[in-house]
Amino acid sequence: MSVNGVQGVQPGTASGAGQTAESRRPTDQLGKMEFLQLLVTQLRYQDPLNPIDDREFMAQLAQFSALEQMTENVRWARLSYGLSLVGAAVKYWGTEGQPEIGIVYAVRIDSGEPLLNLGNREIRLEQVIEVAPPSFEEE
Incomplete structure (x- = not known):
């Protein structure tokens, strides 16, 4: 017995359960x-008479x-x-596509991704262009 090909997974099985084409993230x-x-x-x-080699x-x-x-x-x-990056000055791509500068005050994790809190806004790590180390002033 030979198997010519696999046609894909039917809806309602492991790959189709709870997901639509729109909710899946496109990726190569x-x-x-x-x-x-x-x-x-x-x-x-697999062919039962010729199973996959262990x-x-x-x-x-x-x-x-x-x-x-x-x-x-x-x-x-x-x-x-x-x-x-907490405490560091970062240069990042702003909403209008122009570079902006801010200080990272905190980091929030959203769906496993770090979001940098700059006080008045949050940015993704991918938006950061340049980082300056935190400066500690001695008293």
Whole structure:
């Protein structure tokens, strides 16, 4: 028995549950959920007389684990960097596309992303152009 191809996941299964095309973020990269869906689909439609080699399966799981760890490391690095900016003067892209300057007073985490509080506004880390270290005045 041969399998010619996989047609995709039907609505109401793991990938379609609770999401519409509009709520999914467009991306050209393979995320962890897409990777797991691909792996499950591969297992579901494999030929029972010629199953996937267990070494290949373990290699795919190791790749997934490495991807997960790298994603987590990047998230923590971004949070740490955002927290390190407290007290620093930052130059950032303002709402009109012009550079502006402000002091970071606090950091708020919104959906895992650090938002820098500049007193009268919040900006995303991606808006920062330049950072000046905090200046401590001695009395």
